[in-house]
Amino acid sequence: MSNSIRKWIFVLLVPAMVLGILGSVGGAGHSVPVQAANIDLHDTASLQRGAKYFVNYCMGCHSLKFSRYNRMAEDIGLNADNGFSEDDVATLLKEDVIFTYDEYGKQTKIGELMKNAYSPKAAAEAFGTSVPDLSLTGRSRGSDWIYSYLKGFYLDPSRPMGVNNTVFKDVGMPHVLGNLQGWQKLEHAAEGEHHGAPKLTMVKPGKLSAAEYDKVVRDITNFLSYVSEPAQLSRYTIGIFVILFLILFFGVSLLLEKEYWKDIH
Ligand code: HEC
Structure with a gap:
């Protein structure tokens, strides 16, 4: 085998192997089947509900340390395009979204990062x-x-928070949406991948029906998905312009090629 062929095999094989290893590591976490969330990042009403649920039910414990309140509001449709003035948004954020205050009792400003009040030390003590x-x-x-x-929390008296989770074994988080969803019991655990998903049955119904709860959870998931990559919302639009530009540029290049070669033939 010549040296250059060997070099090419190496160049192609190494990334393939690295991808293979990464793939198998990533896949290991999915041994329990998950349900399709079917979120829609263009559904601004859903994103807005998700943000509201998040600040009410989750931000007591979890932060979103890379997001700012006002940027988030703008992204999820609370903006001038939809008839919200800057003052409207500021009032909305201050009244409905921002619940944290500094040590002098001043409310967190709308341009600040979405950090919560729970210190890592206090959390470690409370949740282990x-x-x-x-x-x-x-x-x-x-x-x-x-x-x-x-959707996967179920009663488990052996756990400190009284609950366990089908996709996160021995989870340390309490079932904070328990009053909405209700409380479920595990019928049988998934025994290996081929025995199907773990089956949960409702033992004490919550305030919401199953369909209503699914919707709440879908909204929260939609919001967290947006948060993890805010640029997703604009990326699709930019993508279309990039393709249009490439098509146009291709045409220009063709004309240019003709122009350059016309005297030679
Ligand atoms: C009372 C505090 C508390 C509240 C409120 C809370 N969580 Fe948690 N959450 C935790 C703790 C503690 C963990 C870590 C669990 C562990 O490591 O065992 C966690 C873990 C998670 C994880 C897993 C993160 C990962 O990648 O491992 C997600 C997702 C999550 N929470 C979402 C939420 C959402 C959504 C809400 C609001 C509906 C919420 N949490 C409300 C305490 C809380």
Whole structure:
């Protein structure tokens, strides 16, 4: 084999192997089947509901340390295009979204990062584990996982919080949406991948019907997915312009080629 062929095999094989290893590591977390979240990032009403649920039910513990309140509001449709003035948005954020105050009692400003009040030390004491920031969870876990996680809490008296989770074994988080969803019991655990998903049955119904709860969870998942990559919302539009530009540029290049060669033939 000549040296250059060997070199090419090497160049092609190494990335393939690295991708293979990464793929198998990533896949290992999905041994329990997850449900499809079917989120829609263009559904601004859903994103807005998701943001509202998040600040009400999750931000007591979880932060979104890369997002700012006002940028988030703008992205999810609370902006001039939809008839919201800057003052409207500021009032809305101050009244409905921002619940944190500094040590002098002053409310967190609308341009600040979405950090919560829970210190890592207090969290470690309360839950025996740190409370993760959820900025990138939409990407690291994926939307289907988050959706299944929020639907997968079941009663388990052996756990400190009284609950366990079908996709996150021995989870340290309490079932904060328990009053909405109700409380479920595990019928049988998934025994290996081929025995189907774990089966949960409702033992104490919550305030919402199953369909209503799914919708709440889908909205939260949608919001967390947006948060994990805010540029997703504009990327699709930019993509179309890029393709149009390339088509146009191709035409220009063809004309230019003709122009350059016309005297030679
Ligand atoms: C009372 C505090 C508390 C509240 C409120 C709370 N969580 Fe959690 N959450 C935790 C803790 C603690 C963990 C870490 C669990 C562990 O590591 O065992 C966690 C973990 C998670 C994870 C897994 C992160 C990962 O990648 O490992 C997700 C997703 C999550 N929470 C979403 C939410 C959402 C959505 C809400 C609101 C509906 C919420 N949490 C409300 C305490 C809380």
